[in-house]
Amino acid sequence: MRFTTLSGVEDERIYAGLGRYKRVLDGKERARFLLSRESGRLAGKIKEARRILGRCELCERKCGVNRTDGETSFCGVADEPRVFGAHAHFGEEPELVPSATLFFSGCTMRCVYCQNAPESTDYESGAVWDPERIADWIGQMADHGCRNVNFVGGDPTPNLPWILEALDKVDANIPVVWNSNSYYSEKTADLLKGVVDVYLLDFRYFNETCAVRLSSAPDYPAVAKRNFLTAGKDAELLIRILVMPNHMKCDAKPVIGWVRENLGPGTRTNILAQYRPCWNAGKHRDIDTPLSFSDHEEAVSYAKSAGLENLV
Numbered sequence: 001m002r003f004t005t006l007s008g009v010e011d012e013r014i015y016a017g018l019g020r021y022k023r024v025l026d027g028k029e030r031a032r033f034l035l036s037r038e039s040g041r042l043a044g045k046i047k048e049a050r051r052i053l054g055r056c057e058l059c060e061r062k063c064g065v066n067r068t069d070g071e072t073s074f075c076g077v078a079d080e081p082r083v084f085g086a087h088a089h090f091g092e093e094p095e096l097v098p099s100a101t102l103f104f105s106g107c108t109m110r111c112v113y114c115q116n117a118p119e120s121t122d123y124e125s126g127a128v129w130d131p132e133r134i135a136d137w138i139g140q141m142a143d144h145g146c147r148n149v150n151f152v153g154g155d156p157t158p159n160l161p162w163i164l165e166a167l168d169k170v171d172a173n174i175p176v177v178w179n180s181n182s183y184y185s186e187k188t189a190d191l192l193k194g195v196v197d198v199y200l201l202d203f204r205y206f207n208e209t210c211a212v213r214l215s216s217a218p219d220y221p222a223v224a225k226r227n228f229l230t231a232g233k234d235a236e237l238l239i240r241i242l243v244m245p246n247h248m249k250c251d252a253k254p255v256i257g258w259v260r261e262n263l264g265p266g267t268r269t270n271i272l273a274q275y276r277p278c279w280n281a282g283k284h285r286d287i288d289t290p291l292s293f294s295d296h297e298e299a300v301s302y303a304k305s306a307g308l309e310n311l312v
């Protein structure tokens with residue numbers, strides 16, 4: 001069976017800002033991990049990623065635990081990757097579907113409203129997938145017509161060494177989508193350079209207090225800004241802004257303004273309407289309600305008036 005796009009007919013405008021990604025889909029360019037492998041850089045990245053595991057600082061927590069010995073810390077991920085979901089995803093942005101999406105167990109943040117919890121945060125919930133299995137699956141999904149491989153979680157960051165090892169074994173010309181909460185370290189950002197085709201990054205908070213209270217993520221705004229600037233220089237970018245009730249002034253609007261100011265008006269941006277109070281959100285009165293239609297409309301109008309042109 002081969003998957004296709006939802007309608008079978010596409011509006012080319014959905015690729016604005018993602019021109020290289022489209023050329024890979026059309027077979028006119030090659031996915032960046034293939035180029036990285038041919039140049040020998042991918043092998044060096046795999047070696048460096050394995051080294052970092054011995055004193056882990058893949059995410060901004062920089063715990064320093066020796067994961068090669070099975071030690072764990074906040075994310076719960078030990079010395080092998082676990083996966084709690086793997087399928088062709090039709091719910092992503094239109095230019096991405098069908099997207100071969102791999103959900104890794106374990107996460108570097110603890111968002112009280114997580115829609116994938118508890119599986120996303122419980123490392124033990126997933127089955128072990130070694131790099132060979134991941135690579136085989138990517139090849140099969142490419143054969144079925146998936147347009148990219150989409151590494152998510154939880155968060156993919158703690159699993160980067162095995163993701164790189166898997167890509168070293170993939171021959172399909174399939175773009176890599178790095179689908180992250182944006183809370184990764186500079187070292188991870190360096191490892192991703194030249195490998196990722198599309199950075200699909202959340203920008204959750206502009207306010208530090210909100211980030212700590214709702215996601216246990218100190219320094220999140222500064223870390224996210226740094227990673228957005230780095231990612232935007234390295235490859236194509238698709239930003240997801242999660243609008244939460246009662247967080248328009250402290251988070252959504254300043255995030256929109258920052259994106260316009262620092263990444264440019266053409267940056268492809270998805271103002272998400274999907275917020276609903278999952279998992280432990282009921283313990284927080286400000287976010288214990290779904291996002292209203294009018295709040296979402298307000299955020300979209302604000303983005304348009306701020307000059308963002310390329311909205312999903």
Ligand code: SF4
Pocket residue numbers: 056057058059060061062063064065072073074075076077108157158
């Ligand atoms: S990925 Fe982050 S949370 Fe997990 S062990 Fe490494 S530094 Fe700590």
